[in-house]
Amino acid sequence: xxxxxxxxxxxxKNAHAILTGLSNDAARSSATAIRIQDGKITELxxxxxxxxxxxxxxKDCVIYPAWVNTHHxxxxxxxxxxxxxxxxxxxxxxxxxxxxxxxxxxxxxxxVAVRIGLIELLRSGCATVADHHYLYWPKMPFDGAAIxxxxxxxxxxxxxxxxxxxxxxxGLESELPQALRPEKIDDYMADIERLVAQYHxxxxxxxxxxxxxxxxxLHSTTPxxxxxxxxxxxxxxxxxxxxxxxxxxxLDAAKAKFNMTPVQYCAEHDWIxxxxxxxxxxxxxxxxxxxxxxxxxGIAHCPQSNARLGSGIADLVSLENAGMTISIGVDGAGxxxxxxxxxxxxxxxxxxxxxxxxxxxxxxxxxxxxxxxxAASIEDIIRWGTAGGANILGLDQVGSIAVGQxxxxxxxxxxxxxxFGLHDMAIGPVxxxxxxxxxxxxxxxxxxxxxxxxxxxxxxxxxxQAKQSVKVLQxxxxxxxxxx
Numbered sequence: 293x294x295x296x297x298x299x300x301x302x303x304x305k306n307a308h309a310i311l312t313g314l315s316n317d318a319a320r321s322s323a324t325a326i327r328i329q330d331g332k333i334t335e336l337x338x339x340x341x342x343x344x345x346x347x348x349x350x351k352d353c354v355i356y357p358a359w360v361n362t363h364h365x366x367x368x369x370x371x372x373x374x375x376x377x378x379x380x381x382x383x384x385x386x387x388x389x390x391x392x393x394x395x396x397x398x399x400x401x402x403x404v405a406v407r408i409g410l411i412e413l414l415r416s417g418c419a420t421v422a423d424h425h426y427l428y429w430p431k432m433p434f435d436g437a438a439i440x441x442x443x444x445x446x447x448x449x450x451x452x453x454x455x456x457x458x459x460x461x462x463g464l465e466s467e468l469p470q471a472l473r474p475e476k477i478d479d480y481m482a483d484i485e486r487l488v489a490q491y492h493x494x495x496x497x498x499x500x501x502x503x504x505x506x507x508x509x510l511h512s513t514t515p516x517x518x519x520x521x522x523x524x525x526x527x528x529x530x531x532x533x534x535x536x537x538x539x540x541x542x543l544d545a546a547k548a549k550f551n552m553t554p555v556q557y558c559a560e561h562d563w564i565x566x567x568x569x570x571x572x573x574x575x576x577x578x579x580x581x582x583x584x585x586x587x588x589x590g591i592a593h594c595p596q597s598n599a600r601l602g603s604g605i606a607d608l609v610s611l612e613n614a615g616m617t618i619s620i621g622v623d624g625a626g627x628x629x630x631x632x633x634x635x636x637x638x639x640x641x642x643x644x645x646x647x648x649x650x651x652x653x654x655x656x657x658x659x660x661x662x663x664x665x666x667a668a669s670i671e672d673i674i675r676w677g678t679a680g681g682a683n684i685l686g687l688d689q690v691g692s693i694a695v696g697q698x699x700x701x702x703x704x705x706x707x708x709x710x711x712f713g714l715h716d717m718a719i720g721p722v723x724x725x726x727x728x729x730x731x732x733x734x735x736x737x738x739x740x741x742x743x744x745x746x747x748x749x750x751x752x753x754x755x756x757q758a759k760q761s762v763k764v765l766q767x768x769x770x771x772x773x774x775x776x
Contacts, residue, residue: 302328303341304703307350309718313357313678313692319671328699331737336695348732350703354718356674357693358419358700358735359633360681363571363592363621366423367402369409370761371626382539382601389626391472394427396768399434401761406443408758409631414447416632416727417702419735421449422685424533426456426507429473437487441500448740452685454505454533455484458512477517481524488528496688497698505533509558510545522562531567531686538572539603555580564589569684571621574604585614590684595639597623605647609667619681637677638725644668670719699737704728
């Protein structure tokens with residue numbers, strides 16, 4: 293924890309509403325003020341100022357726990373709206389965009405991409421990011437993990453490195469260069485051990501964590517290696533993450549290769565449990581939902597990417613009812629051109645309702661309901677996007693506004709016409725969408741945004757770096773295509 297969060301004391305007062313990230317009646321606090329000391333929330337209520345406290349006046353503002361993003365690919369922040377992949381489904385998009393460009397990244401372009409993605413997230417009120425980083429190949433010219441942790445630390449964010457990679461290829465990339473070649477399993481596991489020793493903090497207040505995260509359980513490794521990775525992860529005390537059941541292709545691939553369902557295959561190889569979470573889980577069979585629920589496996593729901601790639605909409609209500617832990621992730625910006633947590637939670641709220649509504653039938657055909665507007669409440673969405681994500685990542689003192697919890701919270705000022713006319717201002721940041729202005733944001737009691745400004749950030753310079761980096765990547769990808 294930084295000296296700033298230990299020394300500074302804050303009183304946030306006059307809040308219009310405080311949503312806590314907790315369940316049921318606890319989802320909204322009756323308090324109007326929050327006291328922060330030593331990086332924690334020490335009091336909630338109608339509070340008066342103490343000596344040596346900095347006061348934040350939250351009049352006409354709403355306060356949420358800071359968002360927890362459980363699935364991202366930060367390198368894709370420079371691949372937004374890439375034309376060749378724009379109208380492709382998942383498998384063809386992978387070949388068209390991320391696989392085609394991955395070898396074009398060097399240390400400089402990767403750092404710019406990471407910085408853009410983290411700043412985009414931070415400006416939406418996100419304090420914790422789990423990045424599924426899979427830019428790994430033999431004889432890597434730069435250490436992506438070091439860059440990721442460095443950039444997150446500069447912004448004061450919590451960061452979980454989900455160490456991706458592959459020990460076998462999908463076959464899509466057989467014509468492509470060194471950057472698509474698989475790693476050797478011994479090298480992969482040795483790097484996991486290095487990263488855990490160098491970065492991993494096991495505590496519930498950690499700023500740095502490592503997760504075992506082969507890019508795809510079905511495509512990126514062998515069955516024996518998958519089981520071995522689970523054994524090593526649990527021996528090291530780290531969590532496990534991967535993509536699963538994003539499209540029907542996962543069902544076809546698991547049937548063809550293993551004569552099992554995707555979840556059955558993961559279960560057979562020790563890859564389910566409350567220390568495991570999967571991104572997507574859009575296409576699940578009823579027996580798979582039951583197995584995931586019984587084992588308390590988690591999901592990172594990525595509604596915008598799933599919609600953009602035409603994959604479908606995960607049934608969060610059924611998954612939670614079965615016993616799964618629900619969280620929200622933005623996925624990579626190469627399949628989600630608005631990779632921030634306000635856009636993502638807004639989409640999650642709408643699409644859960646749309647999904648249920650699509651199942652409605654007329655009464656004469658046995659229908660029992662008209663639409664799906666009861667599928668997910670704003671409070672559900674906030675809980676999934678905060679406490680749910682913190683639970684999945686092993687951050688049990690993060691993700692909710694309660695006495696004793698880490699002071700990770702965001703004060704939204706709803707002073708844009710988008711939010712005018714709301715009968716319940718508390719729901720504005722999620723229900724109305726857009727980007728609510730941040731009056732103040734704290735991570736472990738340190739103010740990381742004040743009056744919508746990130747300290748020492750030159751936005752024009754970042755925009756210029758982004759444009760130059762896109763040009764560099766486009767040029768390199770064309771040169772690589774000629775060589776191939």
